[in-house]
Amino acid sequence: MIKRNHMMTSKSVRKALLGLATVSVLALPLLAHPAQASGGAATPHTQNWSFAGVFGRFDKAQLKRGLQVYREVCSACHGLKRVAFRTLAEPGGPEMSIEAVKALAKEYEVQDGPDDEGEMYTRTALLSDYFPSPYPNDNAARASNNGALPPDLSIITKARGYLRGFPNWFFDLFTGYQETGVDYLYALLTGYEEEAPEGFVLNDGMNFNHYFSGNQIAMPAPLSDEGVEYADGTKATVKQMAKDVSAFLMWTAEPTLEQRKRIGFQVILFILLFAGMMYFTTKRLWRGVKH
Ligand code: HEC
Incomplete structure (x- = not known):
């Protein structure tokens, strides 16, 4: 009798948790x-x-x-x-050649300084500029x-x-x-x-x-x-x-969108494989144990 009661409570707790999880997932887009x-x-x-x-x-x-x-x-x-100009040459973007990006940056002037006299000055943009x-x-x-x-x-x-x-x-x-x-x-x-x-x-x-x-x-x-x-x-x-x-x-x-998507996919794949392994491990460990 006691055992049955215990099982019922854990079942209702599980139900409540599942309900809560569903509600929060549905509320996410809000x-x-x-x-x-x-x-x-x-x-x-x-x-x-x-x-x-x-x-x-x-x-x-x-x-x-x-x-x-x-x-x-x-x-x-x-x-x-x-x-930054340099990102135009990095993987996952327009992937221009570094020479082309250097040439493109050269078309812009940026402010730099202060120089030794404390004055700001303009100069041709470099790869590291924005x-x-x-x-x-x-x-x-x-x-x-x-x-x-x-x-x-x-x-x-x-x-x-x-x-x-x-x-x-x-x-x-x-x-x-x-x-x-x-x-x-x-x-x-x-x-x-x-x-x-x-x-x-x-x-x-x-x-x-x-x-x-x-x-x-x-x-x-x-x-x-x-x-x-x-x-x-x-x-x-x-x-x-x-x-x-x-x-x-x-x-x-x-x-870094491409990188994020690639890593995200790898992580999900890993979690699925890991979950599968854990499932069979648990099953094996508990085999023969009455529960
Ligand atoms: C002649 C100047 C001018 C040019 C050229 C121009 N814009 Fe705009 N843009 C504005 C102004 C001014 C605003 C603010 C509008 C407002 O608040 O009513 C604006 C607002 C915007 C907004 C914000 C809209 C929002 O939801 O608040 C976006 C996005 C935008 N422009 C994109 C572009 C893109 C992309 C181009 C090139 C294809 C472009 N603009 C070219 C002047 C310009």
Whole structure:
């Protein structure tokens, strides 16, 4: 009788624990979402990214094209202050040759100092330098952009996102969908309308965008067909450039994505093998013992 009681309690404890675990797993996505688009903004669509999923990898040619779009278009207003030139040559990124990156860095000037006289000076950038920002400070940036601040783009794809809604968020738990930020960026860059819909009051100097919170944004549509001439001959449509620069900004935000996914997979594999071994070991140890 006592024994039975004991078994029942451990069973109900187990049930309670299982219930708790289920509830916390289901509640996870509520905690895990960054800033949400709101204020009448449309929900971005899920795009097909080469770096999504457990085995996701960056498309190196795409990263190179995205870098070109950033350099020729976005860098006029946006900095990339957390990205060092040297990383462009490292594994898991655009993987340019070190000579090409050196040549690229040479095109930039950075501030250094103070020198022996205590003065700051500018010099040609080296591999170890970071992309210089287009404006000396935030006030200068605002003054040139109708009062709005163009944010630094180094980690923008991690700072934005949207709720994917049921049932997607549930499956995302298993597939590890982490591309809402980059989906949003693509949507933003392709979401401009030349004229605001009738009845929509657009403030002076603002532009209509379906995906920006409040539907009006100070950034003018940055991309137009053939806006860049791709070094690899790819046709530079707005969608193509938006996709490439979004992928590139995913890499700047997470330069070790490939490494993380590879190690994650190895760890899971190890845990599964280890769990299997432990199962059979336990079974063997307890064989013949009445319990
Ligand atoms: C002429 C200047 C200019 C150019 C060129 C430009 N932007 Fe912007 N961008 C801005 C300004 C200004 C804002 C702030 C908008 C606001 O707050 O209304 C902004 C905001 C953004 C944001 C933040 C949106 C949000 O959700 O807050 C992203 C992302 C962005 N730009 C990406 C890009 C990319 C990628 C490019 C290149 C393809 C680019 N921008 C080119 C001026 C520019």
